[in-house]
Amino acid sequence: MEKAVIFIDGNNLYHNLKEMNIKPGNLDFEKFVKLICNKFNVSLNEVRYYNSVPTLRDGKKLYFSHLKFLDELKKIPKFNVIIRKLQVHSTKELLKEKQELIDSMDLCNSCRPVVEENILGAIGNIKKKEKGIDVKLAVDFIDYAINRKAEILILVSGDADFIPALDLAEEKEAKVISASLAKGYSRQLRDKFKFFAIGKNKIMEKCLKI
Secondary structure (H helix, E strand, O other), X not given: XXXXXXXXXXXXXXXXXHHOOOOHHHEXXXXXXXXXXXXXXXXXXXXXXXXXXXXXXXXXXXXXXXXXXXXXXXXXXXEEEEEEEOOEOOHHHHHHHHHHHHHOOOXXXXXXXXXXXXXXXXXXXXXXXXXXXHHHHHHHHHHHHHXXXXXXXXXXXXXXXXXXXXXXXXXXXXXXXXXXXXXXXXXXXXXXXXXXXXXXXXXXXXXXOO
16 A cells, blocks of 8 residues: 655635535544545555644734644644744745745755746735745645655645646656545646545545544
């Protein structure tokens, strides 16, 4: 059985759960990850959960409840939680941040321009809440593909902004799978990659806390 690393876009998952009228706090992440692994007949090597977090300025209740949620996730076996604080970015600031992330990677001369083209070229005019955590996820996804850190890479997100990262991973001969809640799942992701659209009934039956 092949080993998989699952990359979870926490912000996307949270908002899509709410759109499906499912309380995010009721999701059992161990059951959720098991559902995905069973679907593709893979064994779990690691889960990387990416999430932006509020600051105290966003309110003490929100801040501390979110920290408690993340602390509980960290207790789950094979779960790694990667966080960044919510900030406001201009496109110029985001470009700088992306470049710094790419510079931190150990890329060869042939890989570096391809990564820069795919990552830096997928920004748009972002001036709202930060997308830095998405950038971190995309860069790590490519890093795992380039350095053969897993046999299968599974992205759990409905956001089409990750397509360049998945395309590059496939170019590096990584096995890539897309998974997401059915609500908010980009048609582009489903058209381009092997996918798993997880419906509300499946979540209700298989993935909620008892």
